[in-house]
Every structure is written in C-alpha cells, then in structure tokens.
Amino acid sequence: MSARTNKPHEIVERALAMSRADGCVVLADEHSTANLRWAGNALTTNGVTRGRTLTVVAAVDGAEGTASGVVSRSAVTAGELESLVRAAEAAARAAGPAEDARPLVTGVPESPDFADPPAETSSSVFADFAPALGESFARARAGGRELYGFANHELVSTYVGTSAGLRLRHDQPSGTLELNAKSPDRTRSAWAGQSTRDFKDVDPAAMDAELARRLGWAERRVALPAGRYETLLPPTAVADLLIYQMWSAAARDAAEGRTVFSRPGGGTRVGERLAGLPLTLRSDPHAPGLETAPFVIAHSSGDDASVFDNGLPLTATEWIADGELKRLTTTRHSAALTGLPLAPPVGNLILDGGADRSLEEMVAGTRRGLLLTCLWYIREVDPATLLLTGLTRDGVYLVEDGEVTGEVNNFRFNESPVGVLGRAVEAGRTEKTLPREWSDWFTRAAMPALRVPDFNMSSVSQGV
Numbered sequence: 001m002s003a004r005t006n007k008p009h010e011i012v013e014r015a016l017a018m019s020r021a022d023g024c025v026v027l028a029d030e031h032s033t034a035n036l037r038w039a040g041n042a043l044t045t046n047g048v049t050r051g052r053t054l055t056v057v058a059a060v061d062g063a064e065g066t067a068s069g070v071v072s073r074s075a076v077t078a079g080e081l082e083s084l085v086r087a088a089e090a091a092a093r094a095a096g097p098a099e100d101a102r103p104l105v106t107g108v109p110e111s112p113d114f115a116d117p118p119a120e121t122s123s124s125v126f127a128d129f130a131p132a133l134g135e136s137f138a139r140a141r142a143g144g145r146e147l148y149g150f151a152n153h154e155l156v157s158t159y160v161g162t163s164a165g166l167r168l169r170h171d172q173p174s175g176t177l178e179l180n181a182k183s184p185d186r187t188r189s190a191w192a193g194q195s196t197r198d199f200k201d202v203d204p205a206a207m208d209a210e211l212a213r214r215l216g217w218a219e220r221r222v223a224l225p226a227g228r229y230e231t232l233l234p235p236t237a238v239a240d241l242l243i244y245q246m247w248s249a250a251a252r253d254a255a256e257g258r259t260v261f262s263r264p265g266g267g268t269r270v271g272e273r274l275a276g277l278p279l280t281l282r283s284d285p286h287a288p289g290l291e292t293a294p295f296v297i298a299h300s301s302g303d304d305a306s307v308f309d310n311g312l313p314l315t316a317t318e319w320i321a322d323g324e325l326k327r328l329t330t331t332r333h334s335a336a337l338t339g340l341p342l343a344p345p346v347g348n349l350i351l352d353g354g355a356d357r358s359l360e361e362m363v364a365g366t367r368r369g370l371l372l373t374c375l376w377y378i379r380e381v382d383p384a385t386l387l388l389t390g391l392t393r394d395g396v397y398l399v400e401d402g403e404v405t406g407e408v409n410n411f412r413f414n415e416s417p418v419g420v421l422g423r424a425v426e427a428g429r430t431e432k433t434l435p436r437e438w439s440d441w442f443t444r445a446a447m448p449a450l451r452v453p454d455f456n457m458s459s460v461s462q463g464v
Helices: 008-018 078-094 129-142 204-217 235-247 251-255 332-338 359-364 417-423
Strands: 023-039 042-062 065-074 146-162 167-182 189-196 227-233 280-283 317-321 349-352 368-382 387-400 403-408 410-415 431-433 445-447 450-461
Touching (some): 008 042, 042 129, 129 146, 167 204, 189 387, 227 359, 368 450
Parallel strands (some): 227 368
Antiparallel strands (some): 023 042, 023 146, 280 317
C-alpha cells in the first residue's frame, strides 16, 4: 500500500511513533502541480502531478553532545516508512555532535487543520486564464508576433510533527507565468513574467500588449559599447539581485569575516547605512498576496537554517530600515554565537522606497539611459563584496529625452546588490514581481524599479 493512501498527518504520527531517537522531527510535503505550455501561438502540453516527500530528522544524545541525522525520500510506501526512520537514526549515530543542536521547539499551538487532507491544485486553476490566453494568441497572430511560454501552479501542504509535541501545517500556493513574444524571424524578443497565488489576477492580454510595444521598440537597433550607464532596473531585476543578497546575509558568515556584511577588523556591519535613499527591505509571512509559512520549515541545517528550529514562529522582520542594515539571518545557534537577534529567513522579500512613480514615469524623467527587461545567468564572482555577474536578456532599450528610441545590444554586467542599493538615486513604486532568474526557488517578492546612475555593463553580449 502506498504511503500516499494514508493521510499525511497519520504518516507523521506513525513515523514519530516508530522513532527510537532522543528527539525526532518529521516533515511531510504534499506536492500538487498543474501546468500549461505553449509555442508559436498554440498550446503544446498540459499536465497535473501529485507527489509526497518525507523527511525524518533524528536527534541522538551522546557524551559529547547531540548528533542529528536527516534523510528525505519520495514515494515512500507504508512498508518503507520504518526503514526511513531507522536510516535517519543511523545517520545521527554515525555523525559527530551537531553544533546547531538545540532543544526542539515547544509551546506553539497546534494547527487546527493539521488532520485535514492536503490542499490540491488542478487544471481548473486555469479556467479563466486559458481562454484569455487563447484570445491573446489570436491577437498576436494578427499582429505578426509569436507567443511562447508556460504557466505553472503548485500547492504544497507541509505537515510538521515533532517528538516535543508540535503539530503544524502550512499550505503554500505558488504560481508563475512567463510569456515571450518573438518576431517571426526570431531577431526580436521580449519577455514578461508574473507571480500569482491563484491566476485570478493574471491578465495575458495586458502582458501581450506590453510585449507588442517592446517588440516595436526593437525595430530600431543601436549598438553601444561596454561602460557605465544610467540604468533603470525594473522590479524583476531588482528582485533577482536582492534575493541573492538575502541568500548571502547569514550572520555567522558575516561575523567570521567571509561576506560583504563583515566589518573590517571584526564583527558585522549591522547598524551601518547601506543606502542613501530611505529604502526598507523586509519580510512578512502575512504580507497580503505574498503570504508564506509563519513558522520555520527546515529540511536541512546550514548557515541560515537549523533542523532543530522547525516550528519556530516567524514574524515581520526588517532587514534594512531607512537605508540602515538592521538584521542578518540567524538560527537560534548562530544568534547565540554572534550576539545578534534571532531572525530566521522568511519566504518573501519586499523593498519599499517610499515613492509612487511607475516605471513608465521614471522613463519619462530620463534624459539618456538604459531600460532593462530582466537579468539572466547570475553568478557570484567575489563573496567579500558580493560582486555578481550575469547577462541582460530579452530587451535592453535606449531612453532619450524621456522616450524609448530603440533597442541596444545585450551586455554582461558586474555589480554588487549592496553597491546598487548604495548608489541608487531613485526608487519607484513597489509592486509584486516575478524574479526571472530565481523563479524556481523564490517567487514571492515585491520591489520598486531603481535608477542607478552608473550601472556597470562590463562587456557586450551577443545573446538575445
């Protein structure tokens, strides 16, 4: 009998009952996805999938401390459940003491829906979107352009149970839409993306209209050399940069002198001003439209996560407030190690600049500069400065006297997100956005466009 025929909370309870360890955490993740793909103004594939992943964390006390073992498996049958639990215990006994070991979290009220069936998505999530997409295909065909892309919706129900008595559950919907418009000869390409919880706020017609406008801009080509340019970074590009910055903001790494947040001579840069603008970077598990788990879900331990912290409540956190660095990510262990406040990462990221100008209004206020579409293939060059490199993609446009006058070649860039925040001279209106580079891992972001007077386009790229 498949473990999936059992209710997830029952699987969690059975695994906990089988445990012989001194402490045990069990996480059951129920995955449900629905997707559509299209090419050349026609749907190509669609599908629905279901799956379950079980993670068992075993904690074993010893003379030198508590060791932990973590084993995750998918498609676990009822007969394989005990072997999974024993494997986690064996891994713990074979490991040395875990430096992040802490007593398991207690005192968190049980989720009232812990025993309910998992949430599931289906093709019905596209009931309104699919017909609207079909109408966009017809408009694109009549307008001499081709649409490519995909829509994906996922629901993950996570059940967390521990030997310390926690019984928690969170349902996480995540939706992404990526739409590419191309000229029939493939010499022009434009991209737009959107994150959504349920596809009810998605308007493919509006996205297609914007893509048609951008393809029109690209009819005039202008060659530009590498250099530093005044650049308007749209919200998606800002999100990609700041998500990587967030992933690099572990307090322990900073305290040990390994990151851009390390203070020369020792300690961290908490308390330093990073931006001249009154920028506030924050996370909030209850942010409207960006809701995420209100407690720690950790399938493994690392610099910014600890399996011993599973179930720890999460609250609204300001990472940067009015331009000043306020928090770095910490577990209970690294908070004690560094003397910094406890601040586990949260599954969304919001940048507020206190302004209300749209990207279009920022373009209108530009004498000469570049307007980007998105960033791509971002990689780290130097962790000490958080220098990143990557490519522009699907449209870099020249702005002259407040109007887009053509498309220029793509570039490779070399920039640090911290440097970008420090040099930005204008922030626009904060809006929900889809980070294109990191959309497989992080979709819940709200960012403004940023104006950077000297963004470093280090070399010309031949990509499109």
